Amino acid sequence: MKPVVAVYGNVWPDAELSALGAEFDIHVMAGMTALETAGFFDQHAGRVRGLLTTGTVGIDAATAARFPKLEIVAVHAVGLDAVDLPALGARGIVVTSTPDVLTEDVADLALALLLSAARRLPQLDRYVRAGHWLEKRPLQPTRSLRGKVAGIYGYGRIGQAVASRLRAFGMEIRYFQRSAGPQPALRCASLAALARESDYLLVCTPGGPDTRHAVDAAVLDALGPQGTLV
Amino acid sequence: MKPVVAVYGNVWPDAELSALGAEFDIHVMAGMTALETAGFFDQHAGRVRGLLTTGTVGIDAATAARFPKLEIVAVHAVGLDAVDLPALGARGIVVTSTPDVLTEDVADLALALLLSAARRLPQLDRYVRAGHWLEKRPLQPTRSLRGKVAGIYGYGRIGQAVASRLRAFGMEIRYFQRSAGPQPALRCASLAALARESDYLLVCTPGGPDTRHAVDAAVLDALGPQGTLV
Structure with missing residues (x-):
């Protein structure tokens, strides 16, 4: 079974998301209605191991708490100011960024x-x-x-x-x-x-x-x- | 008496036109109404010795012909495609441009x-x-x-x-x-x-x-x- 990844924030072209989907069971949260989001949290959030986000959207502690099995947050940016590093660090969650790429x-x-x-x-x-x-x-x-x-x-x-x-x-x-x-x-x-x-x-x-x-x-x-x- | 200069085209800030006005009797044609333009051609064009223009506006042979005493056309540009060089050359009128400045x-x-x-x-x-x-x-x-x-x-x-x-x-x-x-x-x-x-x-x-x-x-x-x- 492919690892479950939540795609939070939305800047990736369809081709990139398809490539990601070949390796992971991805859930693109940006495209969801409020009802779909609620359903996603009820049914899938408990299985999410990876989360992909942008520098602008980041992730706060309250949202991260909805993903009890989260192991890694991959931030598509240099700046991590929108990411609650202390909260993620306390849970041992790895955070990656893209310092030189951009x-x-x-x-x-x-x-x-x-x-x-x-x-x-x-x-x-x-x-x-x-x-x-x-x-x-x-x-x-x-x-x-x-x-x-x-x-x-x-x-x-x-x-x-x-x-x-x-x-x-x-x-x-x-x-x-x-x-x-x-x-x-x-x-x-x-x-x-x-x-x-x-x-x-x-x-x-x-x-x-x-x-x-x-x-x-x-x-x-x-x-x-x-x-x-x- | 200051030499008479027609300012044709209009890109120069007021400060530049004032500096020019200190040395020359300038007539800014771009600011004139149709009636003023006609008056200018009747009363002053015959005394115009210099004409200042832009690369976009340039000057054509018919307009140049309205200035019988014209000696020099100063073009504030690199490109002279809007200037009728053969017509001006035939009358011995000097044309200057600003090749390196821009x-x-x-x-x-x-x-x-x-x-x-x-x-x-x-x-x-x-x-x-x-x-x-x-x-x-x-x-x-x-x-x-x-x-x-x-x-x-x-x-x-x-x-x-x-x-x-x-x-x-x-x-x-x-x-x-x-x-x-x-x-x-x-x-x-x-x-x-x-x-x-x-x-x-x-x-x-x-x-x-x-x-x-x-x-x-x-x-x-x-x-x-x-x-x-x-």
């Missing part, structure tokens, strides 16, 4: 957001769809990146992958994190000091209580009215 | 468009504004860039500036242009062959009759249903 993709997305803000792409997308290009309605020039300062808050794997991309755009890099990091000459003394020097401030830290509210009003003031936060 | 910005925009397509940013912008994130409505994963092939049609200054950025994202570069170019090992035999090898096809050629309709149905077929054209 580094490049997260860095790509950071650049996509930065370029999109600098070049006002969502606004231009709406401009085109509304037909304003036919009227040749004037557009204001957008902002250059070359020579601008990108401040990276959290210079770990993702922060450094972001930096290597930003350098290709001719941007200057500064960073802040508690430890010195790999290029101490580029490190600022505080997050506020980093924000003050930066045209663009990119947050590349883990989530959770240690960094919650780190980017506060003082940091945004230091970044200034022309600054951009990614 | 290279980095055009390359930035190419990357912004590519990332925006790969990561579906305009769609995600609408998703957020419509409040779907509150409902945790599922999102499908988007596409990675690492290891994908970027085909660059036109490997000149802009094409090469685009390539150096794409490499920072881990993309492989191929190109096509008529001449061998700086890295013949990366050159494909034809535009269709380039499209066939590419996941992303980026057009970095000049406009105008030489390249008009170069990207035709056969090229799009070669790029394929999963391909992206920038």
Whole structure:
């Protein structure tokens, strides 16, 4: 008999779920109605040994308690802030994450957001769809990146992958994190000091209580009215 | 008396126009009503010695003919396809453009468009504004860039500036242009062959009759249903 796995959260294409279904008896909870969910908990949750979830959805202690035979929670993300690690740890449940798999993709997305803000792409997308290009309605020039300062808050794997991309755009890099990091000459003394020097401030830290509210009003003031936060 | 300059097209911020106004007697044509435009042609066009325009608006022979004293057309762009060069040349009018100034910005925009397509940013912008994130409505994963092939049609200054950025994202570069170019090992035999090898096809050629309709149905077929054209 195949081990029973609950699929919690829902980002996987059908092909991935089919592949998983070949090895495991899977139950995709995201697709269930409220009644089906209740039925699932009554009939199957007691046999669930593995649970697959995303970084956003995670799993809390109360939900985990509904799976008495749970042995492993596989999180499809780097961040575990939505996963109740103490509760799972107390039960000896293994938690896995995907720390390196997504580094490049997260860095790509950071650049996509930065370029999109600098070049006002969502606004231009709406401009085109509304037909304003036919009227040749004037557009204001957008902002250059070359020579601008990108401040990276959290210079770990993702922060450094972001930096290597930003350098290709001719941007200057500064960073802040508690430890010195790999290029101490580029490190600022505080997050506020980093924000003050930066045209663009990119947050590349883990989530959770240690960094919650780190980017506060003082940091945004230091970044200034022309600054951009990614 | 300050030389008279007509500002044709309209992308310049007020600060730039003020600076220009300090040196020249400027007439901003984009802001004029039809009646004002007619008045301008009657009263001032005969004294205009310089004309400032954009790459999109350019200037055609008929309009240029309305300025009998025209000496110089300054085009704020790389591309001159909207400027009637033969007509202006026959009258000895100097045409200037901004070939290097915009290279980095055009390359930035190419990357912004590519990332925006790969990561579906305009769609995600609408998703957020419509409040779907509150409902945790599922999102499908988007596409990675690492290891994908970027085909660059036109490997000149802009094409090469685009390539150096794409490499920072881990993309492989191929190109096509008529001449061998700086890295013949990366050159494909034809535009269709380039499209066939590419996941992303980026057009970095000049406009105008030489390249008009170069990207035709056969090229799009070669790029394929999963391909992206920038």
